[in-house]
Amino acid sequence: MNLRAPKGTDDVFPPESRAWRRLLRTWDDLSERYGYELVMTPSFEHTEVFARGVGEATEVVEKQMYTFEDKGGRSLTLRPENTAGVVRAYIQNGRTGVFKGAYSGAMYRYERPQEGRRRQFWQLGVEYLGESHVDADLEVIELGYRFLLEAGLGDIEVLVNSIGDPADRVAYNELLTSWLTDRADLLSSDARGRIESNPLRVLDSKVDGDVLGDSPTPADHLSEETAAHYAALVEGLEAREITYRKAPRLVRGLDYYNRTVFEYVPKLYAAAQNTVGGGGRYDGLAELLGGRHLPATGLALGLDRILVALGDRPPPRALDVFLVIADPSLRAEARDFARRLRDAGVRTDFVAGERSVKAQFKAADRRDAAVVAVIGEEWSDGKVTVKDLSSGEERLVVAGDLPGWMDR
């Protein structure tokens, strides 16, 4: 029996899980305040949803998918990303017009694990469907930016670019292909192999950076309309005081993107996998999946990576009050008292069985409670002895006043 979690997966326990809980709540709250409703789609889809949506020639589809046949002979795939699934659901459910959806969930890609790259990883994201205006792109970028700041990741830089519309890319691809072909002998074999299949992808190759330094870029070959869209995007970032940098060779690994693409990079985080989020516009995806034309834009944030980038920080406290029941005959009263505290929003706990006072204090300490409230002889006066566990200070407090007392 192999008792290990599978390669590239993690168990999240306290105290690390406290930071997870905090960020999941922040996300839920922030996305709701921006008007995004919760959307939940299956963890697996028919393989073709990703093959067609994400793109046959992408790394993700070519070699990173967890694909399996179920007992009914269907080819299914664990979602490597969530956008294709949400768009599939929008089409299937016959929705029309604008839909703003937020999600949070595990994604799966078969890769060699390393820092910030897991086989099961958690993404937070939004999809803004049915809106072609650049303000939708801007809202999405702002939302992700705000989240990262609230998470505690100061100093975020948003890398932005425009890769144009498919029409722009016909001419550009031709130009790029011939430019790359002229220099094929200088390129890595990986890059050479992509000249025919997916020339745009060559642009973000790390090893070929030197060669690519003066290559033609997509943003310099836009139609009037897409150029205006990009200009308005940059202007909007300025107006929102979002720290950004134009990254002319930023392209995305998923085929469905057009026009706007962006990534979030924390300036002070030096690992190889330092992109904590990214996204862009994908006006063509719905059609690829067999629906009608649907302008859309969205973003995904890598929660695992955000937490790695945050580094080791003192974990937030998880418990406010720990009840110590000094007189076992008061157990029922203690239980009611705990319920009142919990109803008042005070995080409260106590040991389940009958244990010595010493053991109960020890439990309180191990759970990292802020204070202990002792329920014993003072209960007959309606009071509890409250001890601050970090200072050791003790005082008598009227039981009903404890929630308010905690707020001080």
Added chain:
RNA sequence: GUGACCGUAGCUCAGUUUGGUUAGAGCGCCUGGUUGUGGUCCAGGAGGUCGGGGGUUCAAGUCCCCUCGGUCACCCCA
């Protein structure tokens, strides 16, 4: 898929170079130091297939081979 480094107690590691008695430390855990007080302090205790398999040897944690696992980087992407 490619490469480098690393696997000894729950965790962090020493011991491996130069093979040699019952494999160690710190932290953590459990018990005790009498009444209703944790954390600190003192005393005791539990806990190890030295990742696994094979080989060399009188003798292997230590040397050789294979294998599994981990980490980081390439690649890819959140």
